[in-house]
Amino acid sequence: MHFEYRVQGGDFVRAGQASSQVKKILKQLNVSPNIIKRVVVALYEGEVNIVAHAFQGKIYVDIDTDKIRVVLDDVGPGIPDIEMAMKPGFSTASPIVREMGFGAGMGLPNIKENTDKMKIASVVGVGTRLEFEVNLKE
Amino acid sequence: MTVKDVVEALNLKVYSGTAGLNKEVTGGYTSDLLSDVMGNAPAGAIWITLQTHVNVMAVATLKDISAVILVKGLEPEANTVVQSNNEEIPILGTNLQAFEISGMLYNLIHSK
Numbered sequence: 001m002h003f004e005y006r007v008q009g010g011d012f013v014r015a016g017q018a019s020s021q022v023k024k025i026l027k028q029l030n031v032s033p034n035i036i037k038r039v040v041v042a043l044y045e046g047e048v049n050i051v052a053h054a055f056q057g058k059i060y061v062d063i064d065t066d067k068i069r070v071v072l073d074d075v076g077p078g079i080p081d082i083e084m085a086m087k088p089g090f091s092t093a094s095p096i097v098r099e100m101g102f103g104a105g106m107g108l109p110n111i112k113e114n115t116d117k118m119k120i121a122s123v124v125g126v127g128t129r130l131e132f133e134v135n136l137k138e
Numbered sequence: 139m140t141v142k143d144v145v146e147a148l149n150l151k152v153y154s155g156t157a158g159l160n161k162e163v164t165g166g167y168t169s170d171l172l173s174d175v176m177g178n179a180p181a182g183a184i185w186i187t188l189q190t191h192v193n194v195m196a197v198a199t200l201k202d203i204s205a206v207i208l209v210k211g212l213e214p215e216a217n218t219v220v221q222s223n224n225e226e227i228p229i230l231g232t233n234l235q236a237f238e239i240s241g242m243l244y245n246l247i248h249s250k
Contacts, residue, residue, distance in 0.1 A: 012192070013192055016197070016199075019196075019200055020199060023200060033181075037181070037201075040201075041176050044176055045173065045176065048172075100189065100191055101170050101172040101187075101193075102172055104171040104172075104174065106177060107173055110176060114177075
Protein backbone atom coordinates (compact mmCIF):
# COMPACT_ATOMS: atom_id res chain seq x y z
CA MET A 1 0.00 0.00 0.00
CA HIS A 2 1.28 3.43 -0.88
CA PHE A 3 0.18 6.78 0.52
CA GLU A 4 1.39 10.35 -0.02
CA TYR A 5 0.89 13.45 2.06
CA ARG A 6 1.81 17.07 1.42
CA VAL A 7 3.20 19.18 4.27
CA GLN A 8 3.37 22.98 4.23
CA GLY A 9 6.21 24.72 6.05
CA GLY A 10 4.97 26.94 8.87
CA ASP A 11 1.49 25.40 8.93
CA PHE A 12 1.39 24.28 12.56
CA VAL A 13 -2.40 23.99 12.53
CA ARG A 14 -2.22 20.97 10.22
CA ALA A 15 0.93 19.46 11.70
CA GLY A 16 0.19 15.87 12.63
CA GLN A 17 -2.46 15.16 9.99
CA ALA A 18 -0.35 12.67 8.07
CA SER A 19 0.56 10.93 11.35
CA SER A 20 -3.09 10.76 12.29
CA GLN A 21 -4.04 9.22 8.90
CA VAL A 22 -1.28 6.63 9.10
CA LYS A 23 -2.28 5.76 12.67
CA LYS A 24 -5.83 5.04 11.45
CA ILE A 25 -4.56 2.89 8.57
CA LEU A 26 -2.29 0.83 10.85
CA LYS A 27 -5.14 0.34 13.31
CA GLN A 28 -7.35 -0.97 10.49
CA LEU A 29 -4.55 -3.36 9.54
CA ASN A 30 -4.54 -4.68 13.12
CA VAL A 31 -0.92 -3.74 13.72
CA SER A 32 -0.07 -4.09 17.42
CA PRO A 33 -0.57 -0.91 19.51
CA ASN A 34 3.10 -0.84 20.57
CA ILE A 35 4.28 -0.75 17.00
CA ILE A 36 1.68 1.83 15.99
CA LYS A 37 2.98 4.01 18.84
CA ARG A 38 6.55 3.81 17.53
CA VAL A 39 5.54 4.67 13.98
CA VAL A 40 3.38 7.55 15.11
CA VAL A 41 6.09 9.11 17.30
CA ALA A 42 8.63 8.93 14.47
CA LEU A 43 6.25 10.18 11.80
CA TYR A 44 4.92 13.05 13.90
CA GLU A 45 8.43 14.25 14.70
CA GLY A 46 9.35 14.09 11.02
CA GLU A 47 6.21 15.94 10.05
CA VAL A 48 6.82 18.68 12.63
CA ASN A 49 10.43 19.02 11.43
CA ILE A 50 9.16 19.89 7.96
CA VAL A 51 6.61 22.35 9.35
CA ALA A 52 9.15 23.97 11.69
CA HIS A 53 12.17 24.10 9.40
CA ALA A 54 11.31 23.63 5.71
CA PHE A 55 9.23 25.45 3.09
CA GLN A 56 7.30 22.41 1.99
CA GLY A 57 7.57 18.68 1.91
CA LYS A 58 6.09 15.39 0.88
CA ILE A 59 5.69 12.22 2.88
CA TYR A 60 5.68 8.87 1.13
CA VAL A 61 4.45 5.88 3.10
CA ASP A 62 4.75 2.27 1.96
CA ILE A 63 3.21 -0.48 4.01
CA ASP A 64 3.69 -4.18 3.37
CA THR A 65 3.09 -7.18 5.62
CA ASP A 66 6.52 -7.00 7.29
CA LYS A 67 7.30 -3.32 7.55
CA ILE A 68 6.35 0.28 7.06
CA ARG A 69 8.76 2.48 5.16
CA VAL A 70 8.46 6.27 5.31
CA VAL A 71 10.28 8.90 3.26
CA LEU A 72 9.98 12.56 4.23
CA ASP A 73 11.31 14.78 1.47
CA ASP A 74 11.50 18.51 1.99
CA VAL A 75 12.47 21.64 0.16
CA GLY A 76 14.20 23.76 2.74
CA PRO A 77 17.40 25.06 4.27
CA GLY A 78 18.93 21.61 4.75
CA ILE A 79 21.01 20.46 7.71
CA PRO A 80 24.67 21.59 7.68
CA ASP A 81 25.82 19.12 10.37
CA ILE A 82 23.67 16.01 10.67
CA GLU A 83 25.72 14.57 13.55
CA MET A 84 25.06 17.73 15.56
CA ALA A 85 21.36 17.67 14.63
CA MET A 86 21.11 14.12 16.00
CA LYS A 87 22.39 15.20 19.43
CA PRO A 88 19.63 15.30 22.05
CA GLY A 89 18.97 18.92 23.02
CA PHE A 90 20.44 20.47 19.89
CA SER A 91 17.95 22.57 17.92
CA THR A 92 17.93 25.47 15.47
CA ALA A 93 14.21 26.18 15.94
CA SER A 94 13.07 29.80 16.18
CA PRO A 95 12.07 31.36 19.53
CA ILE A 96 8.38 31.32 18.48
CA VAL A 97 8.50 27.63 17.65
CA ARG A 98 10.22 26.94 20.98
CA GLU A 99 7.55 28.87 22.88
CA MET A 100 4.99 26.47 21.44
CA GLY A 101 6.88 23.63 23.09
CA PHE A 102 8.67 22.44 19.96
CA GLY A 103 12.37 22.77 19.23
CA ALA A 104 13.64 21.00 22.32
CA GLY A 105 16.14 19.03 20.25
CA MET A 106 14.30 15.79 20.88
CA GLY A 107 12.78 15.19 17.45
CA LEU A 108 15.53 13.31 15.64
CA PRO A 109 16.57 11.33 18.76
CA ASN A 110 12.88 10.35 19.19
CA ILE A 111 12.81 9.16 15.58
CA LYS A 112 15.98 7.14 16.00
CA GLU A 113 14.71 5.52 19.17
CA ASN A 114 11.40 4.45 17.67
CA THR A 115 12.52 3.09 14.31
CA ASP A 116 14.44 0.03 13.14
CA LYS A 117 16.27 1.85 10.36
CA MET A 118 16.84 5.56 9.88
CA LYS A 119 18.76 7.59 7.31
CA ILE A 120 19.12 11.33 6.74
CA ALA A 121 20.54 12.96 3.65
CA SER A 122 20.63 16.71 3.31
CA VAL A 123 21.93 19.37 0.95
CA VAL A 124 22.27 22.85 2.45
CA GLY A 125 20.03 25.32 0.63
CA VAL A 126 18.14 22.54 -1.15
CA GLY A 127 16.44 20.23 1.32
CA THR A 128 16.46 17.15 3.47
CA ARG A 129 15.38 13.56 2.98
CA LEU A 130 14.63 11.48 6.04
CA GLU A 131 13.89 7.80 5.58
CA PHE A 132 12.90 5.33 8.23
CA GLU A 133 11.54 1.83 8.59
CA VAL A 134 9.67 0.10 11.36
CA ASN A 135 9.15 -3.65 11.41
CA LEU A 136 5.48 -4.46 11.81
CA LYS A 137 6.03 -7.91 13.24
CA GLU A 138 7.24 -8.09 16.86
CA MET B 139 -11.05 6.05 37.46
CA THR B 140 -12.64 8.11 34.69
CA VAL B 141 -11.88 11.65 33.56
CA LYS B 142 -15.20 12.65 35.12
CA ASP B 143 -14.10 11.27 38.51
CA VAL B 144 -10.92 13.35 38.27
CA VAL B 145 -12.91 16.47 37.31
CA GLU B 146 -15.09 16.05 40.38
CA ALA B 147 -12.32 15.15 42.82
CA LEU B 148 -10.00 17.98 41.78
CA ASN B 149 -12.73 20.53 41.05
CA LEU B 150 -11.65 21.11 37.45
CA LYS B 151 -13.30 23.22 34.80
CA VAL B 152 -14.39 21.39 31.62
CA TYR B 153 -13.73 23.48 28.50
CA SER B 154 -14.47 20.93 25.79
CA GLY B 155 -14.50 17.32 24.69
CA THR B 156 -17.31 16.35 27.08
CA ALA B 157 -17.98 13.22 24.97
CA GLY B 158 -14.70 11.85 26.34
CA LEU B 159 -15.45 12.32 30.05
CA ASN B 160 -15.94 8.58 30.52
CA LYS B 161 -12.44 7.75 29.29
CA GLU B 162 -10.34 5.72 31.72
CA VAL B 163 -7.43 7.53 33.41
CA THR B 164 -4.40 5.33 34.05
CA GLY B 165 -1.73 7.89 34.92
CA GLY B 166 -0.44 11.41 34.45
CA TYR B 167 2.28 13.29 32.62
CA THR B 168 3.37 16.88 33.23
CA SER B 169 5.34 18.63 30.49
CA ASP B 170 5.26 21.65 28.18
CA LEU B 171 7.60 20.15 25.58
CA LEU B 172 5.61 18.43 22.87
CA SER B 173 8.43 16.09 21.86
CA ASP B 174 8.84 15.03 25.46
CA VAL B 175 5.16 14.12 25.66
CA MET B 176 5.38 12.44 22.24
CA GLY B 177 8.34 10.36 23.33
CA ASN B 178 7.42 9.55 26.91
CA ALA B 179 3.80 10.03 27.96
CA PRO B 180 1.98 6.76 28.59
CA ALA B 181 -1.34 6.06 26.86
CA GLY B 182 -4.31 6.78 29.10
CA ALA B 183 -2.46 9.54 30.98
CA ILE B 184 -3.87 12.93 31.82
CA TRP B 185 -1.48 15.51 30.38
CA ILE B 186 -0.84 18.59 32.51
CA THR B 187 0.52 21.60 30.58
CA LEU B 188 0.45 25.36 30.01
CA GLN B 189 0.37 24.98 26.22
CA THR B 190 -3.00 26.03 24.80
CA HIS B 191 -2.50 25.78 21.01
CA VAL B 192 -3.98 23.22 18.66
CA ASN B 193 -0.85 21.05 18.44
CA VAL B 194 -1.59 19.93 21.98
CA MET B 195 -4.58 18.08 20.57
CA ALA B 196 -2.53 16.52 17.77
CA VAL B 197 -0.11 15.10 20.33
CA ALA B 198 -2.89 14.10 22.73
CA THR B 199 -4.71 12.25 19.95
CA LEU B 200 -1.62 10.47 18.64
CA LYS B 201 -0.62 9.39 22.16
CA ASP B 202 -4.12 8.32 23.28
CA ILE B 203 -4.05 10.82 26.14
CA SER B 204 -7.25 10.60 28.22
CA ALA B 205 -7.57 14.34 28.94
CA VAL B 206 -5.55 17.56 29.08
CA ILE B 207 -5.41 19.84 32.14
CA LEU B 208 -4.45 23.46 31.48
CA VAL B 209 -2.82 25.09 34.50
CA LYS B 210 -2.87 28.62 35.99
CA GLY B 211 -6.27 29.52 34.59
CA LEU B 212 -5.11 29.29 30.97
CA GLU B 213 -7.83 28.74 28.39
CA PRO B 214 -7.62 26.68 25.18
CA GLU B 215 -7.49 28.50 21.83
CA ALA B 216 -10.59 28.26 19.64
CA ASN B 217 -9.21 25.68 17.20
CA THR B 218 -7.90 23.62 20.12
CA VAL B 219 -11.47 23.43 21.42
CA VAL B 220 -12.72 22.31 18.00
CA GLN B 221 -10.15 19.51 17.86
CA SER B 222 -10.88 18.47 21.43
CA ASN B 223 -14.56 18.06 20.57
CA ASN B 224 -13.76 16.21 17.31
CA GLU B 225 -11.37 13.80 19.00
CA GLU B 226 -13.46 13.49 22.17
CA ILE B 227 -10.47 14.24 24.39
CA PRO B 228 -11.56 16.62 27.16
CA ILE B 229 -9.67 19.83 27.91
CA LEU B 230 -9.90 20.65 31.59
CA GLY B 231 -8.69 23.64 33.56
CA THR B 232 -7.47 24.68 36.99
CA ASN B 233 -6.19 27.90 38.54
CA LEU B 234 -3.43 25.94 40.27
CA GLN B 235 0.09 25.72 38.86
CA ALA B 236 1.53 22.51 37.43
CA PHE B 237 3.38 21.34 40.56
CA GLU B 238 0.29 21.52 42.74
CA ILE B 239 -2.20 19.95 40.37
CA SER B 240 0.31 17.22 39.49
CA GLY B 241 0.68 16.38 43.17
CA MET B 242 -3.07 16.24 43.65
CA LEU B 243 -3.58 14.04 40.58
CA TYR B 244 -0.76 11.76 41.71
CA ASN B 245 -2.33 11.30 45.14
CA LEU B 246 -5.75 10.72 43.63
CA ILE B 247 -4.55 8.06 41.21
CA HIS B 248 -2.34 6.31 43.75
CA SER B 249 -4.91 6.35 46.55
CA LYS B 250 -7.20 3.99 44.64
